[in-house]
Amino acid sequence: MTAHSIVDLQTPALLVDAEALEYNLVTMAAARPGAQLRPHVKAHKCTTLARRQAAHGHHTFTCATIREVEGMVAAGLADDLLLANEVLDARRLGALEARVTVAVDSAHTIAAAAAGGVREVVIDVNVGLPRCGCAPEDAGRLADLARATGLSVRGVMGYEGHAVGLDDRATRERLCEESMQRLLAAHAQVGGALISAGATGTYDCNRWATEIQAGSYALMDTAYAKLALPFRRALSVLATVISVSAGHAVADCGLKALGMDHGNPSIDDATVWFCSDEHITFAAAAAVRVGDRIRVWPGHIDPTVAYHERMHVVSGERVVDVWPVDLRGW
Numbered sequence: 271m272t273a274h275s276i277v278d279l280q281t282p283a284l285l286v287d288a289e290a291l292e293y294n295l296v297t298m299a300a301a302r303p304g305a306q307l308r309p310h311v312k313a314h315k316c317t318t319l320a321r322r323q324a325a326h327g328h329h330t331f332t333c334a335t336i337r338e339v340e341g342m343v344a345a346g347l348a349d350d351l352l353l354a355n356e357v358l359d360a361r362r363l364g365a366l367e368a369r370v371t372v373a374v375d376s377a378h379t380i381a382a383a384a385a386g387g388v389r390e391v392v393i394d395v396n397v398g399l400p401r402c403g404c405a406p407e408d409a410g411r412l413a414d415l416a417r418a419t420g421l422s423v424r425g426v427m428g429y430e431g432h433a434v435g436l437d438d439r440a441t442r443e444r445l446c447e448e449s450m451q452r453l454l455a456a457h458a459q460v461g462g463a464l465i466s467a468g469a470t471g472t473y474d475c476n477r478w479a480t481e482i483q484a485g486s487y488a489l490m491d492t493a494y495a496k497l498a499l500p501f502r503r504a505l506s507v508l509a510t511v512i513s514v515s516a517g518h519a520v521a522d523c524g525l526k527a528l529g530m531d532h533g534n535p536s537i538d539d540a541t542v543w544f545c546s547d548e549h550i551t552f553a554a555a556a557a558v559r560v561g562d563r564i565r566v567w568p569g570h571i572d573p574t575v576a577y578h579e580r581m582h583v584v585s586g587e588r589v590v591d592v593w594p595v596d597l598r599g600w
């Protein structure tokens with residue numbers, strides 16, 4: 271049964287503020303229209319939300335997992351999907367009736383793409399984040415290898431993930447530019463139309479990428495809220511106060527409902543002490559009663575969403591829609 275008010279929801283429950291989400295989608299579509307944005311679905315894992323992004327003009331998407339690619343194809347959002355990640359078994363990708371491009375950074379991942387039946391790749395370049403990606407000077411060699419293997423090389427990608435969350439704007443811009451110089455050097459060796467990079471934190475200062483892979487902008491979190499970006503917090507976790515003691519209160523929303531890698535979540539007009547598996551302990555400025563509903567603002571949206579089966583779209587206290595988080599799993 272669909273709840274008509276948040277009062278009727280079982281907690282913890284993901285809430286998406288409809289007006290804030292729409293504001294964020296409109297703001298990004300104005301700054302990065304159409305194919306200048308390749309929205310990353312890892313942040314929301316929800317094809318209904320991806321369809322809203324398509325309605326705002328973005329028809330190319332970024333994915334982080336094979337499951338996300340499959341789910342986007344099943345939802346009919348399959349014009350041009352980029353798996354911005356390395357895989358060593360690409361058979362599920364090759365079986366899809368859709369345009370699927372995969373990131374490669376080694377002879378192993380090139381061989382896996384070809385063996386799995388994937389036809390198009392981008393060369394993933396390490397631009398400063400110690401994660402996947404080849405050295406810029408290896409990109410040309412890998413592109414030649416990929417082409418010799420029968421793959422079409424669409425260009426390069428390079429995620430400046432070490433820069434995107436820095437709250438000092440000057441440092442963020444400087445690291446972004448240094449990263450993109452590395453990516454452009456690689457692109458000069460690789461060729462192709464795509465220079466794919468960027469995220470919510472660099473959506474406006476990354477002037478070198480042909481497309482920006484931002485994901486968090488749609489729903490936002492408290493880590494990104496510190497950056498003074500023009501996006502609003504749209505995602506919270508509704509919780510119920512289950513115990514009150516002198517000096518602190520406890521609500522039913524803990525580590526298993528919140529991504530905590532960016533630190534504690536926040537609660538308006540309260541100090542969060544700590545989270546445990548099923549509990550959040552906090553001290554509120556005003557009196558709190560057992561049964562009160564509170565909104566918990568997550569520090570990191572991606573892992574938070576991945577803990578939940580559905581999002582409740584709300585306008586004020588009214589639940590206007592329920593969207594499945596249907597891209598979870600592997």
Ligand SMILES: Cc1ncc(COP(=O)(O)O)c(C=O)c1O
Nearest residue numbers: 310354429469470483484485486
């Ligand atoms: C490869 C890649 N591109 C883009 C992003 C998007 O970042 P954000 O959600 O910060 O916009 C991520 C996020 O982790 C990523 O891993």
